[in-house]
Amino acid sequence: MILFYFSGTGNSKYVAELFCREMNAECRSIEEPLDFDARIEANDTVAFCYPIYGSCVPRPMREFVTAHAERLREKKLVVFCTQMLFSGDGARALTDWMPGSARRVIYAEHFKMPNNICNFWMLPVKNGAQNEKKLRAAEKKMRTACKNIQSGVVKRRGFNWFSRLLGMSQNLFWPKMEENCRSAVQVDPDCIRCGLCVSHCPAKNLTLGENGIEQHDNCFVCYRCVNICPKQAATVLLHAKPKAQYRGVSSGAEQAND
Secondary structure, eight states: OEEEEOOSSSHHHHHHHHHHHHHTOEEEETTSOOOHHHHHHTOSEEEEEEEOBTTBOOHHHHHHHHHTHHHHTTOEEEEEEEESSOOSSTTGGGGGGSTTOGGGEEEEEEEEOOOOOTTOTTSOOOOGGGGHHHHHHHHHHHHHHHHHHHHTOOEETTOSHHHHHHHHHHHTTHHHHHHHTTTOOEEOTTOOOOOHHHHHOTTOOEEEETTEEEEOSOOOOOOHHHHHOTTSOEEOSSOSOOSSOOOOSSOSSSOOOO
16 A cells, blocks of 8 residues: 655645555655656555645645546545644545546545644644644544544545535535646745755745745645745745644644645
8 A cells, every 4th residue: 555645734645644654555745756657556555634725625735636646546545634723525526637536445434634824814823832732633543534434434534415515515515726826826025045045945845046936836725835934025826924833743842834
């Protein structure tokens, strides 16, 4: 078994690694320079983990499964999505990008994780010990998921009609918002040109030019640059300077670099 994940600021990576430790599975980021077709071919079951944006699968994961659709065609699938509050059918949504795959999903689950949208006043950012309760709940849920999978229990969170309706309450609007946000990054004069946002941008949307940070119409609002900037100079979607940044799930003392 192998798991592929995309993680904007660390939440999905955390969940992916929980699963792979319990199941002794290979864990790989889709940002790695690998022969993914060979990895897929070598495994009977392929798992995925990603954050959900407006009840939609983030663009990197959509592009990944589309690019490797032929190799994935006969594989058994496990799907995990991370969410802040609810997504409705967040785990099921991946099957929209792999026609005929829903019947091959042997397990699908949602995990509530800490908020990483750090520049919206209604969504407070918590770090370190403040997130312990939520992380322990995620760990407990993953242990249950792994026991179920090992026992042959099939569960498909988000696949019923009610979940799909809940998902539609968000995903009808997100695709257009995602497209409109391709040039959403703003960098204020506090920028020190350190290049962290450039080197860690998963979309390769940012470069460091003569006049500072330049963008190339490829942002998909993962919030990595907003949370990693040492001067809190970068913003996306909402252009209020963050008072506190999300530091990931390890200790709250480190930047969430992936």
